[in-house]
Amino acid sequence: MIVRGRWVVKNYREVVEDGAVLVEDGRIVAVGPYEEVVREAGRGHDVVGDRNKLVMPGIVNSHTHISMTLLRGYADDLLLQEWLEKHIWPYERLMKPSDYELGALLGVAESLASGVTNVCTMYHYHPERSEATALLKTGMRGTVGIAIFSWDREGTLKNFVDAVRRFHGREGRIRIASSPHAPYTVDPELWRESETLRREYEERYGDGGPIILATHLAEDWREPEMVRERFGVEVPDGSIVKYLDGLGVIHEEFLGAHGIHLNDLDIEILARRGAKIAHNPVANMKLGMGYADTPRLLEAGITVGLGTDGPASNNTLDMVETMKFAALINKPLKRDPRVTPARTVFRMATEYGAKCLGYEDLGVIEEGYRADLVVVDMDRPHLTPVYDVYSHIVYAMRSSDVYATIVDGRILYEDGEYTTIDIDDVMDRVRKRSMELYEEVRGG
């Protein structure tokens, strides 16, 4: 397959004008000027894209809960605890495993149509019907975090082991992550126990890729206090990261979602250990949690990816929108429009996102890399004229400008059509089930 564009954006600083990408067996085998690539390829290739298009690496959503599309817009503009306890959790208690998969199918569809090729997600697990099965069915790439909680230590650890055995490394696209939920829902002993298990299973199943630790970190400013109250443990130097580091869980395969309320010591330890952060500007703003200081994290050398968080707190899975929020969120706070410029944000959404999920051969367009690609239609009023493609991708592009989405060299979405999803059927089922669940939760 040849993927063609007026611009091929290889990475955060290299653009090939009138370029093309040659894809074979799911890998990028050449990238360069269109005429050269065609010559090298020989005859018989399908061409996706044309001279009005832009080709870029697939976008990585480094933190979300894709099944939560069912709860999109169900409860908004509420305080976090009220939102969770009075609205989200009562609804979720009524959901069945088939709902986890159904919500995830809609989430995959929405993601693909927005240029997202790879997602790190976390939700309730079921071996037959959940996020992992939705990813398998649709051809999308994803890392599925198996949530681990103190209130069901046995059950959730068992889920993790089961998920690794069943799904880790499947089709080279699916990975499992260990997801102790958060510092305030997982006791110190369970952090240690889950980490031992993660290392053990990574050793046994490492052929499928790293098994990362994907958790929530410093979303709420009250975390040190909550840890003390719930587990009777003092957080040293007020540093939640030092606390976790003492439990041996801060390392290169640690991915903390949010990273809002971090002090100097937190940041120093994260940087020293090579830990990663998934920044979720839209959900952080929507829940009133605060502003992650991404310029500072990046300056400290921390790899920061971007995420949408779940559709109940965003309310979309729109990573194109998230790029714009990520670029803007810190400028007024610092009264400096130069922070998080367009190229940096582009890099966070692609190359850094892939690194957050433990991929070494993904996130840029380079020979030998996996062929996760997005083709963008630039022939739009709001993308006219073009001076700088990075500026357009971050500040002007909309998800709806995505023309095609390719994972492992396979077209999953093109010109409004899905190749692996019966979207009308999925939407009908979501509408039906969401209304049933709504009636039930209201009635209860």
Place this chain on the structure above:
Amino acid sequence: MIVRGRWVVKNYREVVEDGAVLVEDGRIVAVGPYEEVVREAGRGHDVVGDRNKLVMPGIVNSHTHISMTLLRGYADDLLLQEWLEKHIWPYERLMKPSDYELGALLGVAESLASGVTNVCTMYHYHPERSEATALLKTGMRGTVGIAIFSWDREGTLKNFVDAVRRFHGREGRIRIASSPHAPYTVDPELWRESETLRREYEERYGDGGPIILATHLAEDWREPEMVRERFGVEVPDGSIVKYLDGLGVIHEEFLGAHGIHLNDLDIEILARRGAKIAHNPVANMKLGMGYADTPRLLEAGITVGLGTDGPASNNTLDMVETMKFAALINKPLKRDPRVTPARTVFRMATEYGAKCLGYEDLGVIEEGYRADLVVVDMDRPHLTPVYDVYSHIVYAMRSSDVYATIVDGRILYEDGEYTTIDIDDVMDRVRKRSMELYEEVRGG
């Protein structure tokens, strides 16, 4: 014409399910359940929309510079003064009147495709080719602010008078505003003089509607200092509004764009005088200027509309996106997700926007009101399921979900097609001219 939707959102709190709007001679003559409206209407009406659609009032962009589409993405991530002096102004000095109109045509196209029916804009004026002529040609509604500066007092005041005579009230859609540019670019005497002129011409041309005063206010925290330095005038009590009030320009027809750096006294005076604010969250963030405290302004009783500002500092004219930014911008600052809830933001983008521009019969769907309507396609993955339409409009909808845009009962955009704009021609001309200007500014 009958405009039909599964939801007809009349205003910020009333929704008619399976409803319709009957439009005759540019006015809304009935709104209610579809069957009732059809019965009342009798035969022979065109129907726009269907049972998958949502109908809402046209969105009002209460502050922008639509001609600046030509500079979209031309310079980003720079400090305000450097951005203006080294990039924007040198480019603008090379622009010709035909470029003002060309940029405005693209801006109108982009706006209509995003559900914007009414815009308050401000740019360089030319009687034959500028924003006003673009609005006239395309059928869009707009208020054109004629910029007034101390560095060309005679010329800019003359422009204002000329524009009122030529355009104010034309086709019931075009209005002229007096736009002394900002406190720091207009000296006290010119504020007084322009205000006298505004009142005089409003008296003479008032049949065309109010001639509002649309200016920039408190975008920069250094404004009181700049006024003192440039004009040798002390700003009383550090209140830029008290200063302007002393010049007699704070009143019900005053619309100040931005309103970021306002103190208690500023807010008290604005509220007491019935003055209005146009809030531009995206541009304020992009230029690093700060966060307008919209919850506080609204609580004080001030009418706050929403704007995009120009496409050089946004970089789009996307008011749907602006609604989401407006809803989110203050939540983390106040650590309270309850501020600026979805319905309030919806109201700002429609009803309050119309009030900002001096319209009494616009901004809600009500019998006797002007028929500026938007039809939204709700049959989209990212708008599924639907619990609350206000939540979806503000938090999940994208501009690309707009199916049709209607001004004064006339369809200007439907299903991707413009009825009054040759969009391919406009885009081609913008591409060509922007590259010529770019070469010229680079060469100079």
